[in-house]
Amino acid sequence: MKLYFTPGTCSLATHIVLRELNLPFELMRVRLGAEPIVAATRADYRQLNPNGYVPLLQLDDGQLLTEGAAILSYLADLVPAHGLLPAGTALERYEAQRWLVYISSELHKMFSPWLFHPEFGTQAAEVARGKIAKRLELIERQLQGRAFLLGDTFTVVDAYLFTIASWSKPCGLSLDSFPLLAAYLQRIGERNSVQSALRAEQGA
Ligand SMILES: N[C@@H](CCC(=O)N[C@@H](CS)C(=O)NCC(=O)O)C(=O)O
Structure with a gap:
């Protein structure tokens, strides 16, 4: 892959989930922008993803999968024994999907313009800051009595939440009102998968 x-x-x-699952994969760096390119080949990245955004997973047979939440679910289902996503049709699985959608639509896409598009200006940033703080309240409540968002084991939801909630720092969004979330980010950040993913991305 x-x-x-x-x-x-x-x-x-x-990236974190690929490492959690010990799956073999190759990292292909993309230079984002108006004309995104694959760094190693300088090929037009939109040939692979017409939307020009990451992540994109290319399977060994060449098939392509986009949309982070779908990719995370796909990877978890490749190795069900790791338990990175509840299986079957139990309500827990849809609970996990609920959080993936929540992180994607209520946090990720609220942070994105703020973090990656400074041209949106300070007013847009202020609106985003208020909305995100509100959305984090639900996360803080969910973390009460739980080491991970869904309970006592790490799942793909944690990989996603860690990635997005960590943007609070570069955005200057204080987590003082969210002590459980702050401790959670610290804890997840210490996992081997996270540490090695961050190291690999810095060196790529
Ligand atoms: N809906 C996509 C959005 C992915 C996304 O927003 N990726 C950002 C990085 S966090 C990106 O590549 N932005 C570049 C762009 O939109 O041109 C997903 O959830 O995977």
Whole structure:
């Protein structure tokens, strides 16, 4: 498999999960922008993903999968024994999906313009800051009595939440009102998968 990624972005979540699962993969760095390119080949990245964004997973047979939440679910299902996503049709699975969608639509896409598009200006940043703080309240409540977002084991939801909530720092969003989340980020950040993913992305 190949993971098309850009350091400092949401593709880190997929990268962490590939490492959690010990799956063989190749990292393909993408230079984002108006004309995104694959760094190693300078090929037009939009040939692979017409939307020009990361992450993108390329399977060994060439098939392509985009959308972080879908990629995370796919990877977890490749190795069900790791328990990175509840299996079957139990409500827990849809609970996990609920959080993936929540992180994607209520946090990730609220942070994105703020972090990656300073041209949106300070007013947009202030609106985003208020909305994100509100959305984090639910996360803080969910973390009460739980080491991980879904309970006592690490899942793909944690890889995604860690990646997105870590953007609070570069955005200057204080987590003082969210002590459980702050401790959670510290804890997840110490995992081998996270440490090695961050090291690999810095060197890529
Ligand atoms: N809906 C996509 C959005 C992915 C996304 O926003 N990726 C950002 C990095 S965090 C990106 O590549 N932005 C560049 C762009 O939109 O041109 C997903 O959830 O995977």
